[in-house]
Amino acid sequence: xxxxxxxxxxxxxxxxxxxxxxxxxxxxxxxxxxxxxxxxxxxxxxxxxxxxxxxxxxxxxxxxxxxxxxxxxxxxxxxxxxxxxxxxxxxxxxxxxxxxxxxxxxxxxxxxxxxxxxxxxxxxxxxxxxxxxxxxxxxxxxxxxxxxxxxxxxxxxxxxxxxxxxxxxxxxxxxxxxxxxxxxxxxxxxxxxxxxxxxxxxxxxxxxxxxxxxxxxxxxxxxxxxxxxxxxxxxxxxxxxxxxxxxxxxxxxxxxxxxxxxxxxxxxxxxxxxxxxxxxxxxxxxxxxxxxxxxxxxxxxxxxxxxxxxxxxxxxxxxxxxxxxxxxxxxxxxxxxxxxxxxxxxxxxxxxxxxxxxxxxxxxxxxxxxxxxxxxxxxxxxxxxxxxxxxxxxxxxxxxxxxxxxxxxxxxxxxxxxxxxxxxxxxxxxxxxxxxxxxxxxxxxxxxxxxxxxxxxxxxxxxxxxxxxxxxxxxxxxxxxxxxxxxxxxxxxxxxxxxxxxxxxxxxxxxxxxxxxxxxxxxxxxxxxxxxxxxxxxxxxxxxxxxxxxxxxxxxxxxxxxxxxxxxxxxxxxxxxxxxxxxxxxxxxxxxxxxxxxxxxxxxxxxxxxxxxxxxxxxxxxxxxxxxxxxxxxxxxxxxxxxxxxxxxxxxxxxxxxxxxxxxxxxxxxxxxxxxxxxxxxxxxxxxxxxxxxxxxxxxxxxxxxxxxxxxxxxxxxxxxxxxxxxxxxxxxxxxxxxxxxxxxxxxxxxxxxxxxxxxxxxxxxxxxxxxxxxxxxxxxxxxxxxxxxxxxxx
Numbered sequence: 001x002x003x004x005x006x007x008x009x010x011x012x013x014x015x016x017x018x019x020x021x022x023x024x025x026x027x028x029x030x031x032x033x034x035x036x037x038x039x040x041x042x043x044x045x046x047x048x049x050x051x052x053x054x055x056x057x058x059x060x061x062x063x064x065x066x067x068x069x070x071x072x073x074x075x076x077x078x079x080x081x082x083x084x085x086x087x088x089x090x091x092x093x094x095x096x097x098x099x100x101x102x103x104x105x106x107x108x109x110x111x112x113x114x115x116x117x118x119x120x121x122x123x124x125x126x127x128x129x130x131x132x133x134x135x136x137x138x139x140x141x142x143x144x145x146x147x148x149x150x151x152x153x154x155x156x157x158x159x160x161x162x163x164x165x166x167x168x169x170x171x172x173x174x175x176x177x178x179x180x181x182x183x184x185x186x187x188x189x190x191x192x193x194x195x196x197x198x199x200x201x202x203x204x205x206x207x208x209x210x211x212x213x214x215x216x217x218x219x220x221x222x223x224x225x226x227x228x229x230x231x232x233x234x235x236x237x238x239x240x241x242x243x244x245x246x247x248x249x250x251x252x253x254x255x256x257x258x259x260x261x262x263x264x265x266x267x268x269x270x271x272x273x274x275x276x277x278x279x280x281x282x283x284x285x286x287x288x289x290x291x292x293x294x295x296x297x298x299x300x301x302x303x304x305x306x307x308x309x310x311x312x313x314x315x316x317x318x319x320x321x322x323x324x325x326x327x328x329x330x331x332x333x334x335x336x337x338x339x340x341x342x343x344x345x346x347x348x349x350x351x352x353x354x355x356x357x358x359x360x361x362x363x364x365x366x367x368x369x370x371x372x373x374x375x376x377x378x379x380x381x382x383x384x385x386x387x388x389x390x391x392x393x394x395x396x397x398x399x400x401x402x403x404x405x406x407x408x409x410x411x412x413x414x415x416x417x418x419x420x421x422x423x424x425x426x427x428x429x430x431x432x433x434x435x436x437x438x439x440x441x442x443x444x445x446x447x448x449x450x451x452x453x454x455x456x457x458x459x460x461x462x463x464x465x466x467x468x469x470x471x472x473x474x475x476x477x478x479x480x481x482x483x484x485x486x487x488x489x490x491x492x493x494x495x496x497x498x499x500x501x502x503x504x505x506x507x508x509x510x511x512x513x514x515x516x517x518x519x520x521x522x523x524x525x526x527x528x529x530x531x532x533x534x535x536x537x538x539x540x541x542x543x544x545x546x547x548x549x550x551x552x553x554x555x556x557x558x559x560x561x562x563x564x565x566x567x568x569x570x571x572x573x574x575x576x577x578x579x580x581x582x583x584x585x586x587x588x589x590x591x592x593x594x595x596x597x598x599x600x601x602x603x604x605x606x607x608x609x610x611x612x613x614x615x616x617x618x619x620x621x622x623x624x625x626x627x628x629x630x631x632x633x634x635x636x637x638x639x640x641x642x643x644x645x646x647x648x649x650x651x652x653x654x655x656x657x658x659x660x661x662x663x664x665x666x667x668x669x670x671x672x673x674x675x676x677x678x679x680x681x682x683x684x685x686x687x688x689x690x691x692x693x694x695x696x697x698x699x700x701x702x703x704x705x706x707x708x709x710x711x712x713x714x715x716x717x718x719x720x721x722x723x724x725x726x727x728x729x730x731x732x733x734x735x736x737x738x739x740x741x742x743x744x745x746x747x748x749x750x751x752x753x754x755x756x757x758x759x760x761x762x763x764x765x766x767x768x769x770x771x772x773x774x775x776x777x778x779x780x781x782x783x784x785x786x787x788x789x790x791x792x793x794x795x
Contacts, residue, residue, distance in 0.1 A: 087141030159211025517553030
């Protein structure tokens, strides 16, 4: 029975910890759910105390055992009360259970353990019946709810069944004489059958405690998995929105997905209009009573808000209760971009199992909904403008002034399109930084947790990470296109040896070619081109990826580099489907895919357009030779570097940089809490100590006190800007030698160098890139890899 006693001790300690944790949460937030959980497991604290006494050979008086049994008598009644908060329990059952508990309490305390058989049967009948009522209520409510709430209520039902089983097994063992208790906490077998009773009792106790822990006090890794699933659901359903959806339809979609994820009865998205009134999103929903002050009062109240506690004091709260009929409201501030201040308001008939962190995650995702809603509004405005122009041209084509006005309107619409693409890319980078970074971290945690990790959960997180990287690639292409159209594509030219640069790319693409059944060859002369190395890689990767995509299994793709006159030629050829002559020029146009094969392969139609734009920006060009059914040859013309070739440097051992010590402190100046937390976790993983500042002024003060080894500086700061903070750091004689790594969502590397930055990263930033860059800055010896890094997932 040593194993059984050890498991019982583990369950007791776990239950006592749950009691203390729930009690702290109740004292801090006042949620009655936490208060009931603390009371349910309060006897476990006394259980642990008795166990400690028995281990020290200090046998407590018999009255202690009777007190434990009396306290355990309240557990099924409290569990039924907990079920009544979360679902429907018939009132007579609560009254009956309470009356039985009161009736059994005096003899439980006075008779002493072990109890007479008849009383033990009565104790067991009350306990099991009340617990089964609670389990049934949990099960009924689980079928009504969805998402993680359904799973947690099912755990609560299973745990309550197990709790009823413990009392049944204990009573059966005592009545049959197969087992007896020691008067305190332990279950002692009296016969061979008693051993089986003991193990059944132990298994039921452990299942009950673990089930309640998962249901009401879940560990952090489970909360992360549930949060990742909710994040995937909301993000995928928001991104499924059609570009033609109106802002009202987008907000309806967001409210519907929040209702599904949280199992809420009602959901409203409220915004403050310019005149101070409250308006509902979507616009066709009735506007509630109240103003901005009422909304702020609701947000400032302790959550969730019980309507009875504030009736008559807040018009907004009373009006929502009147419309919905829900006694519980939960409000969370929303980042609604240019829609004005807003809030997500959720109405529940019963208590919700969603935590404040989960609701904050859903509120943060409202930023994506706001961006998509603005996109729909802009597209609707543009469509309306184009329709009006068509009508004006048809009716009054002869009027020159209206024709001129229509041309101006078209020009404005095109400019608005470019501005919209740039703005959308900028706005989506910030949430993508958190999505990709935290997904990467969650996946790393799951991988480190050992063979017990749920493979399906790891796959889900991998899908989030892959989708985020794919979406970032699309955004980068859109941003590059907008930069080229605005004449703002920055090129950092240097002599680049193509056999090294393109050769590394070919090595990285071999797995893609192998999966497609395509043979990939490289025939690269040792030539140099005067190009931006990152843009050269972008050109080659686009061409090679397309060639592999459109080459059937068993085909070949070849890349070659050679010099012709004053130019360097980069050729990518394939034995694929080929391109019809009529499509030879169209494929270099934005958003165009030639032929049925292009439509089947998917994509955005931006890759070849960007390749031509980048080649033109270097003073070069791209040409195509293709025969349908035979294959295609793309030739990129680039300027020759005209430098003598140096022999390859012999590979030698590279001394490893010293590991960070406790004195290697990094100051992170970042106002976005999610980004600050992600950078902190990534730097902690590399062994650094981290100090945080949310503004430039605070960062300067902390830098003077801590004298960090490296400063990580975001440019978009409140108060003084990141540029001004960088200027002050370089002008301060005490801090001018501290390396500064600038992080931004915009590509402004040249300006950062002019202001004295040691390195520059573009969000989102991968952990390995951040580690290399900070290490290079810390040691004062920047590596080639650190100089090449520009951010996280640039494609």
